[in-house]
Amino acid sequence: MTHRPLVHDWSTDFDHTDPQWVADPFPIWERLRHECPVAHSDRYGGTWLPTTHELVAEVAYDTDHFTSRSVVVSEVRPTDQDLPAPIGVAPPITSDPPFHALARRLLLPAFGPNPINALEPYTRALCNELLDRIGDRREFDAAVDYAQDIPLRVIARMLGFPEEDADRFRYFIRLVLESVDSTAEERQAQIDGRELDDYIDARIAEHLEHPRDDLTTFLLEAELDGERLHPDHVRGTMVLLMIAGIDTTWSAIGASLWHLASHPEDRARLAADPSLMPTAVEEFLRAYAPVTMARLVAKDFDFHGCPMKEGDWLLLPFPAANRDPEAFPDADHVVLDRAANRHAAFGLGIHRCLGSNLARMELQIALEEWMKRYPDFELAAPENVTWSAGQVRGPRTLTVRIP
Amino acid sequence: MRVHVDPERCQGHNRCYALAPELFDIDEEGNAHELNDGAVPADLEDKARLAEANCPEYAISITE
Numbered sequence: 172m173t174h175r176p177l178v179h180d181w182s183t184d185f186d187h188t189d190p191q192w193v194a195d196p197f198p199i200w201e202r203l204r205h206e207c208p209v210a211h212s213d214r215y216g217g218t219w220l221p222t223t224h225e226l227v228a229e230v231a232y233d234t235d236h237f238t239s240r241s242v243v244v245s246e247v248r249p250t251d252q253d254l255p256a257p258i259g260v261a262p263p264i265t266s267d268p269p270f271h272a273l274a275r276r277l278l279l280p281a282f283g284p285n286p287i288n289a290l291e292p293y294t295r296a297l298c299n300e301l302l303d304r305i306g307d308r309r310e311f312d313a314a315v316d317y318a319q320d321i322p323l324r325v326i327a328r329m330l331g332f333p334e335e336d337a338d339r340f341r342y343f344i345r346l347v348l349e350s351v352d353s354t355a356e357e358r359q360a361q362i363d364g365r366e367l368d369d370y371i372d373a374r375i376a377e378h379l380e381h382p383r384d385d386l387t388t389f390l391l392e393a394e395l396d397g398e399r400l401h402p403d404h405v406r407g408t409m410v411l412l413m414i415a416g417i418d419t420t421w422s423a424i425g426a427s428l429w430h431l432a433s434h435p436e437d438r439a440r441l442a443a444d445p446s447l448m449p450t451a452v453e454e455f456l457r458a459y460a461p462v463t464m465a466r467l468v469a470k471d472f473d474f475h476g477c478p479m480k481e482g483d484w485l486l487l488p489f490p491a492a493n494r495d496p497e498a499f500p501d502a503d504h505v506v507l508d509r510a511a512n513r514h515a516a517f518g519l520g521i522h523r524c525l526g527s528n529l530a531r532m533e534l535q536i537a538l539e540e541w542m543k544r545y546p547d548f549e550l551a552a553p554e555n556v557t558w559s560a561g562q563v564r565g566p567r568t569l570t571v572r573i574p
Numbered sequence: 575m576r577v578h579v580d581p582e583r584c585q586g587h588n589r590c591y592a593l594a595p596e597l598f599d600i601d602e603e604g605n606a607h608e609l610n611d612g613a614v615p616a617d618l619e620d621k622a623r624l625a626e627a628n629c630p631e632y633a634i635s636i637t638e
Binding site for chain 1: 585586587588591592600602603604624627628629630631632
């Protein structure tokens, strides 16, 4: 858990790793929307936080004043050496225009509806394999025993990695995303350790020797302006796909199951009418959007009266935008058949989540197969549910009981 | 009724294509465009409104 002082004033000293934020951020954002739509904190060397849909969208669209060179807030600020502009460590998420569009267009076709729909039978079989493994247990951890392994194994398959590396994947994800809690020295040691890079390099070497039909080989053979991608680009993009493709969807599946386990009327309604699933999936994505992005202020400027300085962090909470009552009527209420839903769970603007079709497919299949197997379930111990700290929010312990 | 996708605003969320494939198509990079010059048959007007109301980027416009 966090070693930082607890937050007492959210408008001047917020911290997205504070236990109160981790457990239930929604009332915090609601208060800030009224009292201080752009909050500031001195933590992490200076961080801003917009909380309305309008302001979150404005930042997302403004790539002149806000750079994506680092998208995970931490005590360590990136230097030019760590993050060679314009590529950044994990293109295209850490890239700015105009390079961003080149790196992104390369990947887009692989994540369109057709290639993603082709993964549906595999995903459905995988969900059933995990449910079979749970067997006749009446109490188990839905986050660990079910939700986590679905995106983990789908991404491993897409990249052509050995499925038996699942445990190593979990470790790397924690290392990169949840290490916000570690001290500056610990984090620097991890960065210097190059553990993840070494793992990826081994997979790249293996694919160079034995090319095959997967994303790793696709990246190795891809060309920009008639030239193969720089090895740093290939490695960075593979890291991005692993990190961005697993923790996030794991969180979305887990949070949706948490909602159904703790809201019996919604669970019963969805069990009785599976045709609600498509709108329910969008509504879970809106209400429990897992991902808060971040930007670095690119140059000193005044943003709605806030004196932003070059190098300040800015947290970009799409989950808060999704709960803004100005943008969504009855925003704090999950409405399974909400018809109009312009939610920003996958971001807004040029960095729209590359894997949104994949994430939607995985979430829908995971919930469909779960509901077929377990139309009736509940939280075994609501007080024991734990949520991840950091910029990806989802349940990490979710013990459910099958009555 | 006619629908139009603003190509400058569309970021490839593919919501319109999922909700109303009779009215919208996408290219290989996921960017959407309207079919049939945007003409909406009377029996698809509800679908057109649904697609418009689910575009996160406000890229779809409807004229009646």
